[in-house]
Amino acid sequence: MTTASPAIRRFWGAQPIVRLRREGAVAPILTFALFFLVYVIINPELLTRFQLQTAANVVVPLAFAALGQLIIVLVGGIDISIGAIMSLANVVFATAMTSMPVPLAMLAGIGAGLACGLFNGLLVAYGNLPAIAVTLASAFIFGSISREIMDRPGGGITTEFYLATSGEAIxxxxxxxxxxxxxxxxxxxxxxxxxxxxxxxxxxxxVESVQAAGLNARGAKLAAFALSSVVVSLGAILLAGSTLTGDPRSGDPYVLTSIAAVALAGASFTGGRGSIIGAILAAATLGLLGGLLFFAGINSYWQYVIAALIVISVVAIPALWKIVYTAVKGVKS
Structure with missing residues (x-):
């Protein structure tokens, strides 16, 4: 049996397979591999240049939303406002593109998203409020602001920006x-x-161990919300590039699917465990699911039902296992 080289061990901090297993990433990797094989068998045209580009532009914004959600889950929270943050960053960027250079427009979109993340983070970290309650309320606030800025799809996205974000590198x-x-x-x-x-x-x-070590647990939570919002905002900008427009409802489909992707990735909703590669591949699986259902002759809206079932399963299975384990243990004793 071979072992990882010293250089790889220094980079990863542990053997790659061990790290992936510890972070729960093995299951989503295998799931994606199996799903991709089935998809290609049903629709071989997925491997053509046009289909690959189209699929990538569908998957990538969801992957960014999943990464943003993963960061919040790592600190033991769930962000219901991710879709609204995505919509706000999307419309701010698209609106700014009508009168600003691309770098400034991107900064405007990211800045809008960052402001949302700091708002949530301050209430959760320093107000000691539950993340799910704060982000549920803020989702309505951010969504309303998005619709105030842009009441219908529009903006100044250029073809050049589309090619730079959603075309082909090679x-x-x-x-x-x-x-x-x-x-x-x-x-x-x-x-x-x-x-x-x-x-x-x-x-x-x-969190007690972090505080006992003299570290700033509240600051870490605030930083997590800020970092998450920046990642989500980047996804919103890429989404604007791929659709050539800003849309005040563009982030709505990503709330449930980002949570489902994190669940499918094997992250712990109590915090402390989660994999970036797992979240990306889980997002890819869910993002391509609609297309697979379409080619199988099934209404693609069932992908949201499947996403909901994934979330329920991840929450319910450990609870059921605990009940069964306790019952069996009681019978044996």
Missing amino acids: PYVPVSLVWLALVAVLLWLLLQRTNLGRQIYGVGSS
């Missing part, structure tokens, strides 16, 4: 996947190789 390599890979690597380095990342994981595992 043949058969959608550029949106390149942007996703870049952000994923940077996010992995931040979470795994910095003190802030360790604090984010630590807060989810045991």
Whole structure:
């Protein structure tokens, strides 16, 4: 049996397979591999250049939303406002593109998303309010602001921006996947190789231990919400690029599916465990599910039912297992 080289061990901090298993990423990797094989058998045209680019542009915004949701789950929360943050960043960016250079328009969109994340984070971390309640309320606030800025799809997205975000980097390599890979690597380095990342994981595992070590648990929670909103805003900008428009409802489909992707990725909803690669591949599975259902002759709206069942299963199975285990243990004693 071979072992990882010293260079790989230094980079990962442990053997890759061991780390993936510990983070719950093995199951979503295998699920995606099986799902992709079935999809290609049913629809071989997925491997053509046009279909790959189209599929990537569907999957990538969901992957960004899943990564944003994962960061919140790592600190033991759930963000119901992710869809509204995505919509707000999307319309702010699209509106800014009508009168600003692309870099400034991107900063405007990211800044709008960051403001939402800080709003949520301050109430959760320093107001000691439940994340699910705060983000449920803020979803209505952010959504209303989005519709105030833009009451119908529009904006100034250019063809050049589309090509830079949603075209092809090289043949058969959608550029949106390149942007996703870049952000994923940077996010992995931040979470795994910095003190802030360790604090984010630590807060989810045991906030008492983080506080006992003299670390700022509240600051880590606030940083998690801020980081999540930036990642989600980048997804909103890529979504605007792929659709060539801003839309005040563009983020609505990503609330449930981002939670389902994190659940499918094997992350713990009590915090402290989750995989970036697992979240991305789970998002890819869910993102392509609608297309698979279509080619199978099934209404694609069933993908939302499946996403809901995934969330219920992830929550229910451990609870049922605990009941069964307790019952069996009681009978034996």
